[in-house]
Amino acid sequence: MSRTGRSTAALVLAVALAVLCGCTVRAPDAAGGKQRSPVHIRLPGGRASGPAPAPTAADVLWARGDSGTDVRELQARLRQIGWLFDGPTGTYDDLTEQAVKGFQRKRGLPRTGRTDTVTWRRLIGMTHTPGTWELYLMGGQPAAAPDPRCLTGRVLCISKTSRTLRWMVDGRTVSTMAVRFGSRYSPTREGVFHIYWKSRHHVSTLYDSPMPYAMFFSGGQAVHYSYDFAARGYAGGSHGCVNVRDEAAIAAVFAQVRNGDKVVVYG
Known part of the structure; x- marks a missing residue:
């Protein structure tokens, strides 16, 4: 069979398979045989998937003005890798915001100063779970029951x-x-x-x-x-x-x- 005949047979086979599985396939580009656009997979009901949706912004967990034990852990973890030297205090203050910005800049993340889910995952991956000593380095721990x-x-x-x-x-x-x-x-x-x-x-x-x-x-x-x-x-x-x-x-x-x-x- 000639090259033209083999190409035609391959195209016919591809179209037949596409019909069976519900796909649409574009004909080869005359210049280089590459597809001009990605294949779109049909979803149940015949609806085309279309291109992948644009990524959404990461959820913000804590920002300046927040307080609590989670903020205290954030500060303790930032201290472990040298981004924060004060605290932990449990209050997301200007120093914490600057430390988060520095950490984000170093990792190529958006420098918002707010701790979002992406920033938090990166920080967790580089630090260990802080113990009581680290969490309350500057005081603020709950008081023991009175003697x-x-x-x-x-x-x-x-x-x-x-x-x-x-x-x-x-x-x-x-x-x-x-x-x-x-x-x-x-x-x-x-x-x-x-x-x-x-x-x-x-x-x-x-x-x-x-x-x-x-x-x-x-x-x-x-x-x-x-x-x-x-x-x-x-x-x-x-x-x-x-x-x-x-x-x-x-x-x-x-x-x-x-x-x-x-x-x-x-x-």
């Missing part, structure tokens, strides 16, 4: 497990704040104590460091505001004192606590 010794009277109830301080009056929690403790070389003592001295503008004579709103409860150990804790979070530690990073919160407690009030430090 039974905290349920009567006026008490600074301090949990080493959750790293929180509750200011309690007659079993009611007035306020809660994040705290940090001494290192293993200078641990914060555990037990029941009482405030014996308050010093608003105290400076440590031993370490020459400021201890604003100091409330001493055991020797040289006190509850006080810490500039270092506010700046570095749990990356640092005290020399045995109970450090607070929220100045407004500790100022309010300092104004309410009296000499003789109880302090309970427990694991």
